[in-house]
Amino acid sequence: MERNKGKYNIVVLKVNGEEHSLAVKDGETLLDVLRDKLRLTGTKKGCNLGVCGACTVLVDGEPKNSCLLLAASCEGAEIITIEGVDQEGKLHPLQRAFMNHGAVQCGFCTPGMILSAVALIKCNPDPSDEEIKEALSGNLCRCTGYTRIIEAVKEWKKYIKTKETQSLPGDLREYQTVGKSLPRVDAAAKVTGQAKFTADYYFKNMLYGKILHSPIPHGRIKKIDTRKAEALPGVKLVLTGKDVPDITYGISPARYDEHVLAKDRVRHVGDEVAAVIALDEETAEKALGLIKVEYEELPAVFNPVEALKEGAPQLHERYKNNINTHVDHHFGDIEKGFKEADHTREEEFVGNHVYQNPLEPHASIAYWENDGSNLVLYSSTQVPHYVHYMVARVLDIPLGEIRIIRPPVGGGFGGKAGTTPLDLITSIASKKTGRPVKMVYSREEMFLYGRGRHKQYMKFKIGVKKDGRITAVQSKIYLDGGAYTSFGIITAYYAGAMIPTLYHIPNYRYEGFRIMTNKPACGAMRGHGTPQPRFAFESLLNMIADDLEIDPVEIRLRNAMDPDTRTCNDLDIRSCEIKATLKEVAKKSGWREKYGKLPPGKGIGIGCGGFVSGAGYAIYRGQVQRSSEKKPEAFLKKSVFPHSNAIVKISEDGEAAVLLIQAAEIGQGSSTVLSQMCAEALGISLHKVRIRTEDSDISPLDLGAYSSRTTLMGGNAVVQASRDVLKKLFAAASKIWNCNHQELEARDNHIFHKKDKLKRMGWAEAARKYFNEHGPLVGTGWYKPPEGLGGDYKGAAVGTSPAYSFGSSVCECSVDLETGKVRIEKFTDYHDCGTPVNPQAVHGQVEGAVVMGTGETIMEEVMYDGKGNILNPNLHDYLLMTAKDAPEIFSGIVESYEPEGPYGAKEIGEGATLPVLAAVAHAIANAT
Numbered sequence: 001m002e003r004n005k006g007k008y009n010i011v012v013l014k015v016n017g018e019e020h021s022l023a024v025k026d027g028e029t030l031l032d033v034l035r036d037k038l039r040l041t042g043t044k045k046g047c048n049l050g051v052c053g054a055c056t057v058l059v060d061g062e063p064k065n066s067c068l069l070l071a072a073s074c075e076g077a078e079i080i081t082i083e084g085v086d087q088e089g090k091l092h093p094l095q096r097a098f099m100n101h102g103a104v105q106c107g108f109c110t111p112g113m114i115l116s117a118v119a120l121i122k123c124n125p126d127p128s129d130e131e132i133k134e135a136l137s138g139n140l141c142r143c144t145g146y147t148r149i150i151e152a153v154k155e156w157k158k159y160i161k162t163k164e165t166q167s168l169p170g171d172l173r174e175y176q177t178v179g180k181s182l183p184r185v186d187a188a189a190k191v192t193g194q195a196k197f198t199a200d201y202y203f204k205n206m207l208y209g210k211i212l213h214s215p216i217p218h219g220r221i222k223k224i225d226t227r228k229a230e231a232l233p234g235v236k237l238v239l240t241g242k243d244v245p246d247i248t249y250g251i252s253p254a255r256y257d258e259h260v261l262a263k264d265r266v267r268h269v270g271d272e273v274a275a276v277i278a279l280d281e282e283t284a285e286k287a288l289g290l291i292k293v294e295y296e297e298l299p300a301v302f303n304p305v306e307a308l309k310e311g312a313p314q315l316h317e318r319y320k321n322n323i324n325t326h327v328d329h330h331f332g333d334i335e336k337g338f339k340e341a342d343h344t345r346e347e348e349f350v351g352n353h354v355y356q357n358p359l360e361p362h363a364s365i366a367y368w369e370n371d372g373s374n375l376v377l378y379s380s381t382q383v384p385h386y387v388h389y390m391v392a393r394v395l396d397i398p399l400g401e402i403r404i405i406r407p408p409v410g411g412g413f414g415g416k417a418g419t420t421p422l423d424l425i426t427s428i429a430s431k432k433t434g435r436p437v438k439m440v441y442s443r444e445e446m447f448l449y450g451r452g453r454h455k456q457y458m459k460f461k462i463g464v465k466k467d468g469r470i471t472a473v474q475s476k477i478y479l480d481g482g483a484y485t486s487f488g489i490i491t492a493y494y495a496g497a498m499i500p501t502l503y504h505i506p507n508y509r510y511e512g513f514r515i516m517t518n519k520p521a522c523g524a525m526r527g528h529g530t531p532q533p534r535f536a537f538e539s540l541l542n543m544i545a546d547d548l549e550i551d552p553v554e555i556r557l558r559n560a561m562d563p564d565t566r567t568c569n570d571l572d573i574r575s576c577e578i579k580a581t582l583k584e585v586a587k588k589s590g591w592r593e594k595y596g597k598l599p600p601g602k603g604i605g606i607g608c609g610g611f612v613s614g615a616g617y618a619i620y621r622g623q624v625q626r627s628s629e630k631k632p633e634a635f636l637k638k639s640v641f642p643h644s645n646a647i648v649k650i651s652e653d654g655e656a657a658v659l660l661i662q663a664a665e666i667g668q669g670s671s672t673v674l675s676q677m678c679a680e681a682l683g684i685s686l687h688k689v690r691i692r693t694e695d696s697d698i699s700p701l702d703l704g705a706y707s708s709r710t711t712l713m714g715g716n717a718v719v720q721a722s723r724d725v726l727k728k729l730f731a732a733a734s735k736i737w738n739c740n741h742q743e744l745e746a747r748d749n750h751i752f753h754k755k756d757k758l759k760r761m762g763w764a765e766a767a768r769k770y771f772n773e774h775g776p777l778v779g780t781g782w783y784k785p786p787e788g789l790g791g792d793y794k795g796a797a798v799g800t801s802p803a804y805s806f807g808s809s810v811c812e813c814s815v816d817l818e819t820g821k822v823r824i825e826k827f828t829d830y831h832d833c834g835t836p837v838n839p840q841a842v843h844g845q846v847e848g849a850v851v852m853g854t855g856e857t858i859m860e861e862v863m864y865d866g867k868g869n870i871l872n873p874n875l876h877d878y879l880l881m882t883a884k885d886a887p888e889i890f891s892g893i894v895e896s897y898e899p900e901g902p903y904g905a906k907e908i909g910e911g912a913t914l915p916v917l918a919a920v921a922h923a924i925a926n927a928t
Contacts (some may be wrong), residue, residue, distance in 0.1 A: 011072050015040065016084030024071045030068040030424045031055045034081060041084035041200035042111045042193020042408075045139075047443050051875040053139030054359055057081050063116045065138075082193035084110035085118060086244065091191070094118055094152070096159035099187040102840040103152040105143035107190030107850065108359045108410030113139045117153045127153065133883040140875065142359050142411050143667045145847030146883040148840075151926025170839045170893065176747055177680040178903050181840030184672045185691060186408065186665065195408045196364035198380040203436040206365075207236055209429055210284040210439070211421065212274040212291055213448055214266035217518040217868030218300035218313060221264055221273065221527040228290040229276060233718045234283035236433050238291070239275040244428055247394050250522070251386075251418050253620050253627075255315060255324065255485035259519075260394065260424045266295070267315050267483035268518050269868045270448025272421050275378045277429045286882035289916040292893055300868055304457065304480045304515035315483055315516040324481050325492040325514040327795060331500075332566040337472025337507030341463025345544050346593060351532025351917075353455035353480065354860040356525050356661055357880060360410020361446055366426035366438035375402045375431075381425050382412035383704030386619065387439065389695060390419035391427055393627040404696040409666040413852075414524035415451050416503075416666070418486060447873035450520025452862060454491055455480040456532045460540050468548055468555040472507040477533060479514040484521040488514045488527070490798055494529030497799030499537055500567040502578060502608055503559040507570050518868050524706065526852065527611060527913045535857075538607045538918030552593065552606050552922070553586045560800060561806070570791030571799055575906070577832035578608065578806035588892060589810040589828040595615075600927070601817050605751025608808045609914020610832075613898070613907040614709030616789035616800030618643060624701065635797070637789065642782035644717040645700035645711070648678060648725050650777040655769030657682055657725075662702040663714040668909045670710040670843040674718050676837055677902055681722030684763055708907035711837065712803060713783045715902035720781025728777060732770045740798025786900070787905070802900040805911035807831035809850070811887075811919035815827060815927040824854050824887045831891070834898035834906035846891040846912045853916025855881040858924075 006024040006436055015038060022037055032047075034040045034057070036617045046054035050065035058080035085092050094117055097103070104110050113136060120127055120135040124723040127135070133146075133154045141149065144187040165183060172179025226238040244260040261272050274291055299313040306312060307322040315322055338344055348783045365378040377396070381387045384406040391397045409416065422439045430437040441449065456479050463472040477495050481488045496510030527534075545555040556578075561567075563576045585606070586592065594604045621633045623640050647660040659678045665671040671691050679686045692698055702714055730741035733751050737759045745752050751766045753759035770777050789800035812826040836842045859879045863871040872878040897904035 009072055011075050012431045013071065013074055013079060014077070014081045016081060028071050029067055030057070030069040030071045030074050033071040034066060039202065039466065040083050041196060044108055044111060045199070046108065046361070047875045049633065049874055049876055052359055053112045053116065054109055056115045057773050058115055058119055061119060061122065063119045064802065069191070075159060080115070082115060082131065085114060086192060093159035094121065094156045096163050097152040097156040098191050099183045100159070101148050101152040102166045102844045103144060103149040104184060104190050105669070105844060106360070106411040107186070107195050107408060108197065109139060109141045110190050111193045113141065113149060113301055116304045120153070121156060122545060125157070126203065136883045140880050140882065142357060142852070142880065143848045144844055145851035145889060146886045147847045147889050148844055150883065167842060169588050174679055175903070177686050178837050179250035179603055179835065179839065180676070180837060182672070182676065182686055184669060185675050186671055197360055197410055198407050199361070199379050199440045201365055201378060201407070203365065203367065206436040206438055207277050207279065208281045208284055208438050209275055209277045209425060210281060210288055211272050211289045211425070211445070214262070214269060214271040214273050215265065216295055216297050217264055217269050219295040219297040221262060221266065222242055222296050223294040225292040226272060226274065229287040232283065232287045234279040234288060235276060236279070236285045237277040237429055239425065239429060240273070245394055245396070246441060247396065249394050250485050251391050251487050251619060251855065252485060255489055258484050260421060260428065268520050268521055271483070275425050275429065277433060283582065299492060300518035302517050302519060302864060302868055304478045304517055307515045307517050315518065319516055322516040322777055323513055324485055324491045324516050325494060327510065327512040329496055329569065329793070330509045330794070332507035334472050334474055334507050334509040338463045341471045342466045343544065343548060344461060344463040345540060345547060346459065346461035347540050347543065349458045349460065349536035349539065351456040351458065351535060352856060352861045353453060353522070354525070354856045355447060355452035355862050355878065356413040356415030357673065357875070357878065358411030358413060358415055361441045361443060361881040362416060362420050362422055363440040363450070364420065364422035364426045365436060365438045366430040369430055372431065372434070373401065375427055376405065377402065377427055378405045378407060380409050380416060381406055382409060382416045382664045383418070383706055384662055384696060385701050385703055387419045387423055389620065391423060394424055395427060396626065396628050398626050406664055406694050409664065412666040412705060413526045414528060414706065417453065417524050420449065439580045443875060444873040447862065447870050448520055450482060451486055451523030453525040454522040454529070456495065458533060458536045462544060464544055466548065468545065468550045468558050470503060470505055470559050473505050474509045475499065475533065477512045481514045481516055482519045482521040483516060484510060486521040486523040488522065490779060491524065493795045493798035494686065495533050497569060498530045499533060499571050501571060501573065501804055502561055502610060504561065505568055505841045522626060527910045528707065530611065531853070531913055531917055534609050534914045535917035535921065539921055552581055553591060556582055556608060557801040567907045569799070570796060572789065574803055574900060575834060575896050575898040576804070576806055577608070577894045577896040578808070581806055581808040581830040581832055582608070584830040584892055584894055585808040585810050585828055588830070588890060591810060601815050602927070603813050603923040603927025605811050605919045605926050607915040607918030607922065609911060610804050610806040611907060611911035611914060612707050612799065612801035613712040613803040613805060613901065614643070614785065614801055615707040616785045616802070617797045618703060620659045638787040642717070642784050644702045644713040646714070646717040646721040646781045647700055648721040648779040650725060650767050652771050654764030655688060657684060659689055659691050659718060660699040661691050661693055661718060662696060662699040663710050664705040665693055666705050667707060668845065669838065670705065670714065672841060673711055673837040674714055677715050677723050678718050680903070681719045682725060684749050710909040711905050711907060712901045715905060716783040717781045719902045721779040721784070724779030724781060725777060728779070729766055729770055732773065733766050736769070803834070803898045803906040805831065805833050805907045807915050809915035809919040811923040813923040813927055815924060817928065822858055824920060827887050827889045828911070829889070829891050830894055831908060831912060832894050832898050834901050834910040835896045836893050837903065837905050839893060842893060842908050843891040845908045847889045849912035850889050850916055851858035851881050851886050853913045854920055857917045857920040
């Protein structure tokens with residue numbers, strides 16, 4: 001029943017069995033009503049086009065995109081959100097299946113995915129794989145690769161009567177908790193919709209902001225008239241370049257070149273010109289249309305080759321000929337290497353400009369507390385410390401006056417590895433208004449902000465002996481960087497630095513140019529600068545193998561890297577089992593039975609890859625301090641401060657260990673593997689460990705989720721903190737038993753004497769006794785990378801790491817030789833990730849990387865028109881792989897132990913992407 005009240009209607013909605021009488025605006029969607037009025041934030045806003053499925057709810061039992069439904073049209077219907085799926089406070093068997101089968105990663109897509117699956121199993125309790133794929137085809141997932149989601153739906157009946165998991169093949173026996181495929185510690189919150197992402201928070205008296213973006217690719221701002229916008233009822237503040245600090249920001253200190261809002265010039269369509277802060281988003285959007293900006297349009301350039309030409313438009317005075325970064329590295333004697341070669345081949349390749357497209361849009365909320373003296377910033381970031389550091393720089397206040405809160409993050413992949421305009425504008429606007437300010441990007445704004453993978457134009461030349469052994473490699477790469485530096489310097493170096501890590505290359509030259517163009521800035525994306533050159537190298541190696549009639553697996557084995565090797569560019573390889581990955585993937589895939597023997601239209605291909613397990617050096621130099629107080633510092637080949645820090649605090653009754661570390665959980669599973677390592681080191685069960693990572697006031701510094709650093713670096717800090725607890729606990733117990741503390745051990749929630757079995761005490765009892773005598777039982781730990789990593793040449797720091805991962809992938813595909821339609825059918829992957837702390841999570845990372853890398857190779861690219869406008873800034877036109885597109889995937893792990901890693905572990909999340917692109921390309925070429 002409706003009653004008109006101005007522009008509102010009173011609508012009665014029945015949601016999760018309860019009726020709600022609500023004042024609903026004309027045109028208001030069910031999604032907005034659920035989130036903004038009922039605070040049922042488990043229903044997510046991902047695209048607002050009905051494409052991603054994150055907003056899925058059940059309406060009379062049918063899955064519907066709530067972003068496309070008018071709230072008023074749902075009166076009289078039974079609406080079920082994720083909050084209504086559980087049964088009398090107990091998880092639905094399907095929710096339990098998602099947890100136990102590893103179907104949850106970042107969790108942003110999970111509520112919608114589960115609701116679509118609930119509708120399916122209600123009608124069809126025993127669906128086939130194809131029926132599951134069809135039912136979930138409207139729900140996108142950027143993390144998992146869909147394999148474990150399909151498995152969870154198929155196996156849901158197992159959890160009608162039990163919630164227990166079983167150990168899986170591949171789980172390690174030598175540890176209690178490490179090496180076990182245990183459910184993620186945050187999975188329950190994500191399958192129930194309880195996990196609150198940044199945009200899910202609401203504060204009293206909160207204002208909302210929106211940004212006015214440049215409609216032209218290049219121009220001077222002659223005049224901005226904000227009077228009409230300021231006069232609009234509900235508008236509280238309008239900001240332009242004159243209202244924000246002049247201090248520039250960015251990623252690399254040598255190239256800070258961005259302003260919060262444009263000062264006098266715009267450099268790409270989408271550049272930030274002004275911001276409106278209002279009572280609601282609708283008013284803010286309306287006010288943007290009332291701001292009048294007069295531009296003097298300047299010539300623009302969109303191609304890096306054109307940007308280099310004499311007379312080309314210059315984006316920044318400081319970057320002559322638009323060259324943002326130039327790298328020229330020469331190791332060995334390249335001319336001698338090619339002279340020694342019996343065969344050389346040179347080819348050109350292009351790597352696509354693709355975008356991370358995490359399903360959760362960027363969001364920030366800021367407010368000031370303690371009478372305006374302390375900033376609190378909620379940010380959907382994967383690098384909370386670097387946001388902390390950069391906000392302090394721009395506002396020119398101490399880091400100690402800022403509190404960063406990072407709620408769960410719905411995917412990052414590098415796209416959330418920097419400080420955004422949202423972080424800065426909300427902070428400034430909240431200070432000026434005295435109220436909380438919230439800003440969330442639309443999907444189009446995410447594209448306009450950019451930071452996706454650089455488009456790379458690559459020329460590679462490889463020389464080999466008759467037996468395929470490499471004598472020399474040369475590459476020249478032009479990277480299309482967009483309008484600002486962002487991660488560009490590091491990207492340009494990474495594009496060359498990682499090539500020598502997989503194979504013995506005695507002579508190597510790399511020349512790279514990162515060029516500025518009038519497009520959104522590119523940044524770091526999964527594998528940071530490396531996947532495209534690796535694709536080019538691996539593809540050329542396959543071509544040379546064909547030229548010499550050598551099997552592509554064999555040519556790799558002849559050149560493969562060995563453990564304990566220093567590469568030609570001074571990177572130290574410790575553990576390395578790339579040969580094992582090649583042998584295992586060839587065996588599992590049936591390579592020798594298939595390669596060169598398949599019928600036309602069927603193809604098989606191979607690629608190898610790997611990545612760093614954390615960067616050897618922090619992004620900025622010196623200690624943790626407000627940048628305006630620091631003097632210029634020379635580069636030191638050692639870490640000034642620890643990159644990861646952890647605290648383990650034991651509850652007073654000894655029944656819980658609270659792990660404090662600012663490691664950013666973005667879906668990769670870091671909170672789980674860190675908790676597992678904590679439990680293992682302490683000798684207690686995983687359920688006794690709680691992890692707190694979200695608040696800089698609570699958890700000590702960790703540099704964040706980039707360069708695949710968390711397992712090794714965060715893990716080492718956690719293990720050290722846990723052992724510090726045991727050191728104190730053993731000292732107390734040894735006094736009780738009158739023995740040496742070195743004679744004690746902890747496992748299975750008990751403290752034992754190694755030799756005297758009668759001396760045994762419950763872990764919690766021992767902790768209680770410690771507290772009674774000494775007060776809080778707390779351990780601290782920290783990790784710095786080894787000193788002296790890398791060479792002494794310019795840029796030698798990029799590519800350094802305590803450890804490197806290695807992997808090999810085989811792709812199988814079919815190609816319609818008449819239409820060219822490609823179907824990626826199967827992937828087989830083996831990886832060297834050291835000790836797998838959680839094998840299920842390792843496989844989930846590989847499966848997600850396979851699907852993302854495959855999409856990058858055959859489906860994804862950001863497209864522009866001739867005026868710098870993005871043609872596909874949405875999830876309808878920018879194509880992501882769905883459950884129906886994803887191939888069958890087998891993920892295997894070879895035995896390996898990394899001496900620098902905690903329990904021998906190293907990275908998997910980014911390295912798993914590296915073999916994929918070349919394997920897909922090779923398979924397609926093989927089929928045609």
